[in-house]
Amino acid sequence: MKAEGYTQKKLAEELGISSKTLSTKLKKGVFGSDEIEKMIIILNIKNPMEIFLKN
Known part of the structure; x- marks a missing residue:
């Protein structure tokens, strides 16, 4: 995110979710396929x- 100039808040807005939801998803490592495609x-x-298919 940082390399592309995005904060969690800005990325959350782009994904159409709240900053809190993005934070939780980042911690758990669980994203929907549509969110992955957008990211x-x-x-x-x-x-x-x-990034998305690590063991």
Whole structure:
């Protein structure tokens, strides 16, 4: 997020969720597929598998 100039608040707004919800999702590591797709585009993520499908 920081590399692309996003705060949690700004990213939450882009995803259409509250900052609190984003914080919880970041801590748990649980996102819906639509949220993942949006984050890949918004944050210009080159290799999403490494981020979203870690063991």
